[in-house]
Amino acid sequence: MTEHPMLIVEDLHVTYDTPTGVVRAVNGVSFELGREKLGIVGESGSGKSQTGRAILGLTAGGTVTAHRLEFEGIDLLNASERTMREIRGGRISMILQDPKYSLNPVMTIGAQIEEAFIIHSKATKQEARARTIEMLKAVRIREPERVYKTYPHEVSGGMGQRIMIAMMMIPEPAIIIADEPTSALDVTVQLQVLAILDDMITRRGTGLIFISHDLNLVASFCNRVLVMYAGKVMEQCSAAELANANHPYTQGLLNCLPRLDAGQDELPVLQRDPSWA
Amino acid sequence: MPDRTSCRFCNAIPVGLEISDTLVIEVQDLNVVFGRGARSFHAVRDVSFGVDRGQSFGLVGESGSGKTTVLRAIAGLLGNVAHVTGAMKVADEELKQNRSRPFRRRVQMVFQDPYGSLHPRHTVDAILSEPARVHQLDRIKDRVVKALEEVGLDASFRFRYPHQISGGQRQRVSVARALIIEPDIVLLDEPTSALDVSVQAEVLNLLMRLKREHRLTYVLVSHNLAVVAHMCETLSVMQNGAVVETMTVEQLRSHNPTQPYTKQLLTASLGYDRAAIDAFEEFDSK
Ligand SMILES: Nc1ncnc2c1ncn2[C@@H]1O[C@H](COP(=O)(O)OP(=O)(O)OP(=O)(O)O)[C@@H](O)[C@H]1O
Ligand SMILES: Nc1ncnc2c1ncn2[C@@H]1O[C@H](COP(=O)(O)OP(=O)(O)OP(=O)(O)O)[C@@H](O)[C@H]1O
Ligand SMILES: [Mg+2]
Ligand SMILES: [Mg+2]
Numbered sequence: 031m032t033e034h035p036m037l038i039v040e041d042l043h044v045t046y047d048t049p050t051g052v053v054r055a056v057n058g059v060s061f062e063l064g065r066e067k068l069g070i071v072g073e074s075g076s077g078k079s080q081t082g083r084a085i086l087g088l089t090a091g092g093t094v095t096a097h098r099l100e101f102e103g104i105d106l107l108n109a110s111e112r113t114m115r116e117i118r119g120g121r122i123s124m125i126l127q128d129p130k131y132s133l134n135p136v137m138t139i140g141a142q143i144e145e146a147f148i149i150h151s152k153a154t155k156q157e158a159r160a161r162t163i164e165m166l167k168a169v170r171i172r173e174p175e176r177v178y179k180t181y182p183h184e185v186s187g188g189m190g191q192r193i194m195i196a197m198m199m200i201p202e203p204a205i206i207i208a209d210e211p212t213s214a215l216d217v218t219v220q221l222q223v224l225a226i227l228d229d230m231i232t233r234r235g236t237g238l239i240f241i242s243h244d245l246n247l248v249a250s251f252c253n254r255v256l257v258m259y260a261g262k263v264m265e266q267c268s269a270a271e272l273a274n275a276n277h278p279y280t281q282g283l284l285n286c287l288p289r290l291d292a293g294q295d296e297l298p299v300l301q302r303d304p305s306w307a
Numbered sequence: 308m309p310d311r312t313s314c315r316f317c318n319a320i321p322v323g324l325e326i327s328d329t330l331v332i333e334v335q336d337l338n339v340v341f342g343r344g345a346r347s348f349h350a351v352r353d354v355s356f357g358v359d360r361g362q363s364f365g366l367v368g369e370s371g372s373g374k375t376t377v378l379r380a381i382a383g384l385l386g387n388v389a390h391v392t393g394a395m396k397v398a399d400e401e402l403k404q405n406r407s408r409p410f411r412r413r414v415q416m417v418f419q420d421p422y423g424s425l426h427p428r429h430t431v432d433a434i435l436s437e438p439a440r441v442h443q444l445d446r447i448k449d450r451v452v453k454a455l456e457e458v459g460l461d462a463s464f465r466f467r468y469p470h471q472i473s474g475g476q477r478q479r480v481s482v483a484r485a486l487i488i489e490p491d492i493v494l495l496d497e498p499t500s501a502l503d504v505s506v507q508a509e510v511l512n513l514l515m516r517l518k519r520e521h522r523l524t525y526v527l528v529s530h531n532l533a534v535v536a537h538m539c540e541t542l543s544v545m546q547n548g549a550v551v552e553t554m555t556v557e558q559l560r561s562h563n564p565t566q567p568y569t570k571q572l573l574t575a576s577l578g579y580d581r582a583a584i585d586a587f588e589e590f591d592s593k
Pocket of ligand 4: 186187188374375376419496
């Protein structure tokens with residue numbers, strides 16, 4: 031499927047023991063990622079985030095197994111903690127679904143981005159400051175000088191997301207896993223930020239896993255799409271073909287969207303078929 | 308005889324008996340300034356709007372343009388972090404610095420960032436029970452189960468913690484928390500941006516049904532123009548702290564706004580198109 035996959039995932043499982051029984055968050059997922067934009071869509075709880083987190087070993091309390099989980103030949107399941115730290119810090123970046131929550135609340139935005147520059151590029155304090163301001167401009171933050179001095183609770187939802195995107199691009203990773211990275215942005219800024227991400231990915235040959243609920247956005251932005259349901263991949267298709275997807279689940283998701291051109295009293299909801307699971 | 312303490316989810320209460328049909332929310336020349344002196348920031352500039360009882364009013368616009376701040380000003384959540392001026396009236400009550408107890412019962416807010424607003428060390432059950440207890444409601448356990456059911460979560464979620472559920476499930480818990488005390492007015496800040504399209508449809512249908520059955524009034528902030536069109540009768544477009552345009556949903560549906568900023572927003576809602584993006588203009592409305 032992909033010519034030189036950087037990432038190979040084969041039969042990935044993530045389970046959690048809870049007081050009410052075992053939760054199968056990911057239940058046999060397989061895919062490969064090359065230098066491309068791969069979208070993951072699917073209903074809430076279908077295992078999209080858990081799939082992304084399992085790649086980086088960020089599933090505390092859960093049990094991860096896989097037939098193969100390989101990044102550039104490195105077996106991620108049996109890698110040393112030191113190797114995993116190196117990979118997490120620079121080779122594979124993940125932007126988490128709750129962006130503000132992952133920022134340090136007691137450090138200014140500017141200081142946090144600066145620190146990332148100093149760690150990853152051995153920049154001097156002064157260079158780091160200049161590049162931080164540049165970075166904030168690149169993700170289209172108005173008044174970057176003001177935002178530089180603010181704390182995470184003083185920025186809006188969408189500003190927090192852009193700051194996370196900026197920080198994720200600093201180490202120039204081989205793979206970016208972006209979990210709902212632009213859901214809090216207005217549509218104009220969303221597209222502008224995606225264009226910046228797109229340029230960087232194309233220039234550096236980065237692979238992108240783009241997790242999103244926005245089916246139209248994924249169809250127009252990504253190359254390929256995985257559709258997940260109940261911890262499994264239901265269907266894979268090229269992004270441009272998403273609207274013509276075969277599976278009734280995928281069609282069901284598409285039908286749920288409210289429309290801008292016409293009003294409806296009641297939105298169709300997904301009718302789940304037990305045979306899908 | 309309508310009983311305001313009976314459960315909204317079990318039996319529909321004919322509301323609207325005690326309140327006139329006119330404006331239920333009035334905001335006049337709202338200005339919000341964060342901080343002081345050199346570090347001060349004028350986040351909301353001369354914003355005015357009114358919402359009739361049983362209607363939904365949408366706020367859309369640029370990220371950072373002040374939409375959340377407007378909701379927080381109405382809810383009385385800006386306390387001493389900002390200087391707020393202008394007049395706000397909710398159901399004929401002139402809003403002062405501190406909100407009255409009945410106000411806190413009738414006006415609820417669903418926050419944009421569900422993770423940040425759910426206590427990390429409280430179970431879903433505790434999160435939902437708390438407001439019911441604060442407002443001295445009865446049959447709390449039944450209400451919790453029913454509220455979860457209304458947002459599509461079964462009772463097995465009751466004893467999980469926020470980090471043990473998915474992002475969309477957290478968002479549904481925060482919708483359930485706002486609805487459990489049966490408010491009249493709900494301020495919804497991106498209530499479905501973390502939801503998948505199917506749950507989004509379920510939550511929007513639920514909100515629409517509650518609005519119909521109980522004549523709830525909503526102020527809805529969303530980046531999704533189709534969601535706003537589905538839910539609201541009128542909307543304002545914000546940019547840089549100010550309202551640039553107020554219009555009806557019909558105008559929005561027929562792609563017929565007057566302001567260039569709104570036109571660009573509509574173009575952007577069509578999906579990722581590199582050529583269109585490169586042609587985007589910067590708007591500065593200061
Ligand atoms: N720590 C945990 N303990 C128990 N169950 C968990 C835990 N973390 C996640 N889950 C469960 O795993 C399933 C998959 O979660 P995941 O976060 O991957 O969903 P998702 O597809 O990203 O959903 P969303 O679109 O809502 O973010 C969910 O049912 C969730 O409740
Ligand atoms: N506590 C605060 N202190 C200082 N500035 C603040 C504070 N809260 C918000 N702001 C500023 O006010 C402006 C408006 O923020 P607000 O959260 O209302 O935006 P928004 O329209 O909701 O944006 P988004 O769509 O990204 O959520 C932003 O520039 C933000 O930095
Ligand atoms: Mg998720
Ligand atoms: Mg906001």
